[in-house]
Amino acid sequence: MTKKARFLALDVFRGATVFLMIVVNSPGEWGVQYGPLLHAPWHGFTLTDLVFPSFLFAVGNAMAFVMGRFAEQPASVFWKKVLKRSFLIFLIGFLLSWFPFYDFRAGEFQSLATTRIPGVLQRIALCYLIGAVLIHYASRKMVIVVSGVLLIGYWAIVYFLGGSDPYSLAGFVGNDLDLWLFGEAHLYHGEGVAFDPEGLLSTIPAVVNVILGYFTGALLIKVGNNYESIAKLMIAGAILVLAGLWWDLFFPLNKKIWTSSFVLLTSGIDMMVLALLVFILEIRNYKGWTYFFEVFGRNPLIIYALSGVLITIFYLVPVGDGSLLSQVYSFFKLFVSPAHASFLFAIFFTMINWSVGYLMDKNKIYIKV
Template identity: 50%
Template sequence: MSIDQQAKVLSNRYLALDVFRGITLAFMIIVNSPGNWNDLYAPLEHAHWHGFTPTDWIFPTFLFVVGNAMSFAMKKLNEMPSGQFYRKVIKRTVLIFLVGWLLNAFPFYDLNEAGEMVLKNPLNVRLLGVLQRIALCYFFAAIILYWGGERLGWIFSGAALLLYWPILYFFGEAGDPYALATNAATKFDLAVLGAERLYTGEGIAFDPEGLLSTLPSIVNVIGGYLVGKMIQRKGNTVKTVQTLLIGGLLLIAAAYAWNTVFPINKKLWTSSYVLLTVGWDLLVLAGLIFLIEIRNHKNWTYFFEVFGKNTLALYVLAWVVVDIFALIPVGETTLRGLYYDTLFTSWLNPKNASFFFSLSYMFLIWLIGWWMDRKKIYIKL
């Protein structure tokens, strides 16, 4: 059962979880598609290094809802012989990872000094990224939960978060082990992958979706799985909402306490950051269950259900379409530039123009998702 198939099962039983998935994708598109990266409102930016913004909550929540969906699918996976299980999980992992790598390579060419198009060298394309992290976290979480169930999930989560702290502290450079250029995650990724295959948006070769920082991010998926199983056992009840609220508040408090010695940092995916994001996931999920399942306020949910039914496909589409818009020449600008300048910068201040561009683009992707839903087109990854 693919991640999107899991979502269909999930949506039939627990609408709040599917809406949560859709909300996550909607906000992910907004923060990834501004009109101008230099004109952002603060909540729509990632923290520069240490710290936390609403935007820093989105990607770990995507991992969390992957775990939610797995909580419905693992029963079928657990019934498989180990050989069949590994074939299914490895196939899905490779597919999602490959799609992520192809997105990094898109549009597959660069311009040389003479302005001529030359094919990108595949060896120099960034290896890791958002989908690649989802693939790796899915792979390891599935294996852990297949062999050890919830008990091993708890043990691994605690061990991973506790061990990641001394790994960064003792293998980073003394004096400032959590700095951009001196942390252990950077050193590990450089040693294993090489600078040419890492993200360079921070000014140096450093990958926020690197190999070492994948270890604690697996806990976000397992956390989503454990919460999904708890909701299935307890049902959509007031008691469940209370449990989620208490758990969320405790995790947030623990995160800020840990932050005093192990800073909350999305780009390093620190253990305190994991606790904080899972804590907020529990609070938001509690609110959604209360509104949708208990109070039965469902007249607003379809918008986000559309995103929840084709989540990974729409994420890929959102990435590709905006890049294509930027490649199509229109006079002295591009289709993207014409759209942005004509509809937004011509009458809005820079930050509003940038924000409303991203909002309109999110609605464009929603319309494509709505059409796909009407036509019963569901692309599985």
């Protein structure tokens, strides 16, 4: 199996994930989006809830193609690479939270005292770090055992140390840890209170999304892009989906506290989607449609970070009586309903980011952290 063949399905999978991440994060107006583009209010599952765990899964999948390089190298090489990458991803995520750094209306720098510390990229950094260390130093069997301990242990911690309703916003014990560790001012307030969906405790089970992505990539390397690997991924994915739905009866599917059932369900779906991509791209050789997603998949971190910067600029740049975002959104509302206009703005904004990725790809610019 050539390097190009190995990475095409991954690039498309990762690119589709980045595409969806930008679309769901950049509506013209919050609250009027299409239902599938909304997160579940609390317990439950939507298409949007699949996006972030899929990105973690893709991180693990990509790790399968590089971790072997460290086997014959000194430990210092491994630690230098992994720590540097984890730090840079975490730093980029934190800087995105702090951006634009300067409050032009108040005429002063934005205070670090109120900047959110947890976040999407921050969680990716921690999951990558923990997953890489486990995979590098532990045997395959031990990694599987540790993954089970992380999922079951997380369930036990949430259930036994939480409040009277441990799976609720008020009773979730992870919030107590985040408040103690980071402080209220450094957490997300989108739920109306200080609560961070990318908090520290709920990062523990998210590590397993990375590990299962790694095992998927390792299977493709060992078996190849063929019917055997597709069948194994489909069967494993179906088992994980069924296990996640069964666990949902006791530990409800919940993206915001990243329940263990949520890990199994999303990883199972990702396995089957990737198997389907291998079938379409490598077995059936239908590749004429993939370039759009490959653009996102070849510079995923940079394009995602760019989207965070650009959407903030759209909110901040004044145009008329509103912002650049509101004016563009209002233009779409001249022709369609608010829900359609909100979606059109998201697509318009996503295509701006794709255009940057396209120019980078055409000029062979690939930024790896």
